[in-house]
Amino acid sequence: MFAEFELVYHNQYNKAFSNPEKLSYAKKLWFSNLRHIQPDRIIAATHRAIRESEFLPTIKGILKYCEPDNIELGLPDSHSAYLEACRAPQPKAEYKWSHPAVYHAGRASDWFYLSSTVEHNAYPVFRRHYDEVCQRIKNGETFSLPSQKAIPETISKPLTPAEQRQRMQKLRDDLDI
Structure with a gap:
């Protein structure tokens, strides 16, 4: 990653890491912040940063580039x-x-x-x-489509007028109307 940054961002790289001590400290700092990410993901993020940014990326920038993009997740624009x-x-x-x-x-x-x-x-x-x-x-959350309830295979017969009055009376009693 640092070798590619040096080639692509030559002047910015040399200004940021002007001496071996700064470079060594920077590598340790970057390692401590990126060690939880797979190396191939870091390399892909490095290449993405090079393609999309004209400035030397920061640790936060590389972390952002490590996140999968919408295309990778199958999401349309x-x-x-x-x-x-x-x-x-x-x-x-x-x-x-x-x-x-x-x-x-x-x-x-x-x-x-x-x-x-x-x-x-x-x-x-x-x-x-x-x-x-x-x-x-x-962030790892999954979404699914709502499930549709199937129409019942058997359809119950309509209530008789007497049964309808009984249910209506029960509703009125339950609702105190």
């Missing part, structure tokens, strides 16, 4: 998720979602609001909920 949530037919729970996060963000945003509000107003609301759900997934 927020605008694609928004369009999917808006276009999904009713009943929403039966739709084949690209990821449960889209369903949960849509539900949190309110289906009616999404379908009845223009995109420049509804999308920021959806994006906020979607980002929250994505962060919870990155």
Whole structure:
């Protein structure tokens, strides 16, 4: 990691680690903060930092790059998720979602609001909920779609008028009406 940083961020690297003592201390500090992460994950984060940042990353930056990104977790980008949530037919729970996060963000945003509000107003609301759900997934939480109750195989016969009056009276008594 440090060798690659030296090659890519040459001037910044030499300014930050100007002498062997600083470099040695920095390596110990970085090791103590990154030792709980798999080495291949650190290397991938290093390459991602090099691709995405023009500045020498900090420990916190590398930790952030170590987190899996949405693509790695199978999550669509927020605008694609928004369009999917808006276009999904009713009943929403039966739709084949690209990821449960889209369903949960849509539900949190309110289906009616999404379908009845223009995109420049509804999308920021959806994006906020979607980002929250994505962060919870990155933190290890799992989301699933709600299970649908099956229609009973046997349908009970309707109550007789006398039975209906008895039930109504029982409800009135229970509710003190």
